[in-house]
Amino acid sequence: MMISVIVPFYNARNYIERFLKAFHNQTSQNYELILVDDGSNDGSKELLDTLKNTYNFVYVFQNNRGVSEARNTGIRYAKYENILFADIDDIVEKNYIERFYLNIDDNNSLICCSYNIEYPKEDRSLKKLLHINLEKLEKDQSIFKIDVNGMLNVVWNKLFFKSILVDNKIKFNSDLKSGEDLDFVYHYCRFIKKIKIIEEPLYNYIRIDGHSTLNKYIPNLEINLDFVEDAREQFYSSSTLQASEYKEFLDSCYINSKMIVLNNSYKLDAPRKLNKKVIYSIINDSKLRRCLDNVKYSTFNQVIFYFAVKSRNFYIFYLLYNVLFFMRNNMNFLYNVLRPLFFDFKFLGKKGE
Helix, strand or coil: CCEEEEEEECCCHHHHHHHHHHHHCCCCCCEEEEEEECCCCCCHHHHHHHHCCCCCCEEEECCCCCHHHHHHHHHHHCCCCEEEECCCCCEECCCHHHHHHHCCCCCCEEEEEEEEEEEHHHCEEEEECCCCCCCCCCHHHHHHHHHHCCCCCCCCCEEEEHHHHHHCCCCCCCCCCCCHHHHHHHHHHCCCCEEEEEEEEEEEEECCCCCCCCCCCCCCHHHHHHHHHHHHHHHHHCCCCCHHHHHHHHHHHHHHHHHHHHHHHCCCCCCCCHHHHHHHHHHCCHHHHHHHHHCECCEHHHHHHHHHHHHCCHHHHHHHHHHHHHHHHHCHHHHHHHHHHHHHCECCCCECC
């Protein structure tokens, strides 16, 4: 029994050897490493040519079509039933393969591990731990618990079974530029019987971009996120859960998606005046206002957003967020000092009144 590890990359020359060393030093060698080059032009292929006698890997080249198509290509090339995904600029623990390998018992499950998020530029890290007792929970309840913990929306801490992917024609949606992992996982979860958890953090996600969700502006992000929110709602509405169990969570996710869209509109490379259009859209979003009335907010960042939206006053909203994003883009030191206040400090708010 072996594991196929699929690794899409683009212009990753600076990370390749570190990544290969991490797998070379694994406590278990029961894997094949599939490196899918999505059209790199930085000398990545030439570097891999010099390393092919030192490290074991399969190299696959494709014209630049994005990370989703690169992963789909990797699935087609995978020789084995058990599939892991990894990103080449991240770091895996030495027992990454071994721990997943030892937890494989059938091909009707989703196996998830805890992970760490590393912020090198801010010299801090965050542990994402799966301390959830699933013994007495049904499958849909288990999925919901993991989703609420914010750990369902990535693929690199999960082991998938190729037969489920192939038999049910599950692929990464290449039209999505954000949320494609979560969309993939929701589709996969429809066809499994159980969830298994590895509480030990085995994967280190390296946030090179620092505090921002992504450094660069993402076109059509709102359309992408609306698609994913629809997929989330469809998944839970067809699950065995009662609406009362997941409604507040869905409302929270919808609110968060609009905050991400607002953040995206203030990226330095975003189209001029896009933020104004986004603010007009947000303050006129009746669904968003209903969601805000149903959700308990806990951080100052959420409280500010709540009152800005509920004010329905464009000028208050625009002035407030211009100040906040000016600090983020031009006063990094002050922003990082205040960051714990905005994002971590718990405000004992109530549901919207």
